[in-house]
Amino acid sequence: MSEQPYTTVIGLEVHVQLSTESKLFCRCNTKFGAEPNTQTCPVCIGMPGSLPVMNRRAYELSLKTAVALNCTIPEFTKWDRKQYYYPDLPKGYQISQFDLPMSADGYLEISDPKDKFAPKRVGIIRAHLEEDAGKSVHDEAAGKADSEIDLNRTGTPLLEIVSQPDMRSAAEAKAFLQELKLLLTYIDVSDCNMQEGSLRVDANVNLHIEKDGKVIATPIVEIKNMNSFRAVERALEYEAPRQYREWQETGRQLGEAPKQTRGWDDVAGVTRGQRSKEESSDYRYFPDPDLAPVITSAAEVDVVRESLGELPADLRRRLSEGYSLSLYDADVIVNQGREFADYYLAVAGASGNPKSACNWVTGPLQRELKEREQTIDSFGLPAQRLAELIRAVDDGRLPSTRAPEAFQLMVDKGSDVAAALAELKIERVDETALVTLVQELLAANPKTVSDIQNGKFQAAASLIGQAKKKNPNVDPNRVRELAIELATSLQ
Template identity: 75%
Template sequence: MPEQPYTTVIGLEVHVQLATQSKLFCRCSTQFGAEPNTQTCPVCTGLPGTLPVMNAHAFELSLQTAIALNCDIPGFTKWDRKQYYYPDLPKGYQISQFDLPMSDDGYLEIADPKDRFEPKRVRILRAHLEEDAGKSVHDEAAGKADSEIDLNRTGTPLLEIVSEPDMRSSLEARAFLQELKLLLTYIGVSDCNMQEGSLRVDANVNLHLEKDSEKVATPIVEIKNMNSFRAVERAIDYEAKRQYDEWQETGRRLGESPKQTRGWDDAAGVTRGQRSKEESSDYRYFPDPDLMPVTTTAEQVEAVRAALPELPAGLRQRLGDDYSLGHYDADVLVNQGRPVVDYYLTAADASGDPKLTCNWVTQEVLRELKDKEITIEQFGVSAERLAGLVKGIDSGAIPGPRGREVFTTMLADDCDAQEATSKLGIEQVDESELVALCQKLVDANPKIVADVKAGKQQAVGALIGQAKAQNPNVDPGRVREICLELAQQS
């Protein structure tokens, strides 16, 4: 693939709906799927004379997230009004945080198990709390093009996580989002369901390139309306090429035109211009007079830090250090969620063979979970029983090639490996008996022996088939080794 004549510069703004039962400044429910405008009250719709009261749980969840993202936590933060008009913003302003956010200056480490880019640290500019707006619903199917407003989301607590423009490819951006989502679900602050709006992403994209030995940059474009990580990846790739084509045509540089907002049309695979992007001064921020500032002590921060569960990055490291798993295997396990990792740890500790246990979990167990659409908690083979299967294979009591038969029987009959082995009639073959069988086959097949001596080692496969026909319990790998050795000696 030819090298691109430009560098793509990417920063992300991620809005995360926090897992609270009620909204940020009132007691209205945040449950998804209710009838439009049934989860509202005078506070979240901004009726005159109402006063907001901060949801302490929302702040606690934000604090957990910020600390997990290695952010600095100031001792003092306040609320600001961000003034702008949207039909689905009934107050005419959004309660947010401007110059004194609840956290800043963090980072998130990203890597690719397939080594398509170098591991790197993406800096977090800030993470701040704010309330959500409502939702405009456009009815174009009936041909009327009517728009209606649903205010159920108004006031829902959001944590906006803003990265520095440290990513240089759509692949890195997707890896950042996947790692962020994984971290958020591990600490339990959000379900991150993009289809329900619990996680929304805006991407800021521009290009750095050279012209006549001068380094130049294209105007920054903010891309919206992306409802999947795949869409984010596609939108960034499209926008980078569009900006390069535009720059070649116009030569327009950063600062020569305002920042633009473009929407992603996933069906067409293009970004479309929406409006010029406002600057912070356009929002006329000022401190919200109805809300008290929030103070956080160093002792509170340390208590939250100590209570955090093991994070994905640390868990991958432990799987590598303590269980000798490669980065790819550790990544596959960790990406399945903590319950799957705990299942693996229990099985690996009991079996004494971490690598073989990992193979069984990442291949057979995960395949069963996917096919049956169940969770690991609902899976029919316990971690202890899987460990018994691995130990049986390691000891030779269960021939490796018949392990899947045993596994399938364990699932079907709700039994352990020993019971399944007995039901299948599997018996360990004595080594002397195996050698005698192989000698008999070698003596009876001089043509195969001649082929082996001539360098055609694959010819021994026929002997393996004959051995299994006479005794289905033989280990094909061991039969191959013995037959090759006897053939060379004959």
């Protein structure tokens, strides 16, 4: 495949709904799924004479996120009014932050265990707090019914995280979003449920094209209406070649056309033009006269930093370096969430076998969770019992080939290892008896002895089935080892 004749330049704007019980400037509930227009009050629907009061919890969660994203936290931040008209924006403006945001100049490190791209640091321009607008409900099927307005979301606290245009592929953009979502859930600031609107993404993309020794930048396009990370990836994969074709036809460069907003049609797999995009001056920002500025001291920031706990990147590093796991395995464990990672750490610590613990939690245990549609915190097998199972295999009480049977019994019936072994009639095989058994099998199979003596060690496998018929509790690996050892000693 030939190399692309352009470089894709991507920046993301991520709106995260913060996990607060009430809205940003009033006491209305933020719970999802209520009947339309039942979670409103004079403040969030902009009635004359109503005054906003800042939700301290929303600011605390924003500060926590900004610190986790390595942002600089200024001592002074203020609120601004962003003027624009949407039918679902009853005040005619949005309370947001403009020139003095609550945080700026951070970064998030991304990588790919499958090496699709090199690890890199994506810059964060700013993370600022603002209120959400309402929701317009259209007749998408027939287009004939009236559009309706639901103002339940109006005033919901959002943290807008704006990245630098540092990403160069759809894969990098998807990795950024996955890592950001993981970070937000680890520090418990949002559930990041895209289906409920708790996390929304807009992508800004244009191309850098080399021509005659110069780099030409195409006009920037903002893509909206993406309801999954996969949709973001698909939209970017479509948009880059579309822009290149457009540039070939028009030759337009950055500055020669206004920034365009395009919507993603997930069914058709295309972006569609919607409107030209406003510049910041079009919003006529000015300080909100009803809200006092917020002062944040360095001591407060230090307290937040100390409260963060271990972040995903640090945990991956610890699993890789301290537990000798591959980067891929460490990534799988961390990406399942904090509770899953804690479960693994408990199993690894109690069993004394981190690698085997990894194999069990990322294999059989994860399959059980998926089949049962459960999360690790509701799973019926405590970490200590899985660790006991691993120890039983390691010390020879449980043959590795029968460990899956014991595991299933422990999951299905809540048994401990001793009960599972008793029900499966698994008993430790005395080493002396096992040696005697293998000697008998070798005597009855002279060709196998000859093959082993001639270096065909795989021939020893033919004795395993015979050994298990005589004693189902024998360890196949130990049978093979003894067969090779004893046959070789007969030479």
